[in-house]
Amino acid sequence: MARFALHWVVIAIALGVAARFVPGIHITSGPVLVLSALVLGLVNAVVRPVLVVLTLPLTVLTLGFFYFIVNAAAFGLAAALVPGFTVASLGSAIFGSIVVALVSWAFAGLIRAAGHGAAPPRG
Numbered sequence: 539m540a541r542f543a544l545h546w547v548v549i550a551i552a553l554g555v556a557a558r559f560v561p562g563i564h565i566t567s568g569p570v571l572v573l574s575a576l577v578l579g580l581v582n583a584v585v586r587p588v589l590v591v592l593t594l595p596l597t598v599l600t601l602g603f604f605y606f607i608v609n610a611a612a613f614g615l616a617a618a619l620v621p622g623f624t625v626a627s628l629g630s631a632i633f634g635s636i637v638v639a640l641v642s643w644a645f646a647g648l649i650r651a652a653g654h655g656a657a658p659p660r661g
Contacts, residue, residue: 544649550575552641560637562630563617570622578616578638586612609635 553575557565565571589608590597597604610631617625625631 546572546575546579548642548645548649549579549638551645552638553578555641556634556637560630560634562626563634564624564626566622570620574616574620574623577620578613581612581616581619585615606632606635609639613638 550571553565554571557563557571565574586608589611590605593604593608597608607628610628613635614625614628614631617623617631625634
C-alpha cells in the first residue's frame with residue numbers, strides 16, 4: 539500500500555510540473571491534481587495496455603512513434619474523466635505525457651538511489 543501511495547504522490551508531482559510548464563494543460567486546484575493523478579494512474583494501468591496491444595502494428599510500422607499518440611490518448615482520457623483537469627490539444631497531451639514520464643522516471647531514480655543508500659549491508 540505504501541508503494542501505491544508513493545507512486546501516486548510521484549504522479550501528482552509530475553502532473554503538477556506538466557501543468558506548470560506545458561501550455562494547454564490546466565489543473566484548477568490541489569484536490570483536482572490529486573484526483574487527476576489517481577485517474578491517470580488507473581488509466582495507465584488499465585486502458586493504456588489495451589491500447590498498446592491494439593495499436594502494436596501501427597507502432598511497429600512508425601518505428602515506435604505512435605506510442606506517443608497512445609500515451610497522449612491515455613493522458614487526454616484522464617483529463618476527460620476529471621472535471622477541472624483540461625488538455626487543450628493533442629500536442630499538449632503529447633508534451634504533457636512526456637513531461638509526466640520524465641519527471642516520474644527522475645523521481646523513481648531518486649527514490650531508488652535513496653533506498654539503496656539507506657539499506658543495511660548484507661552480511
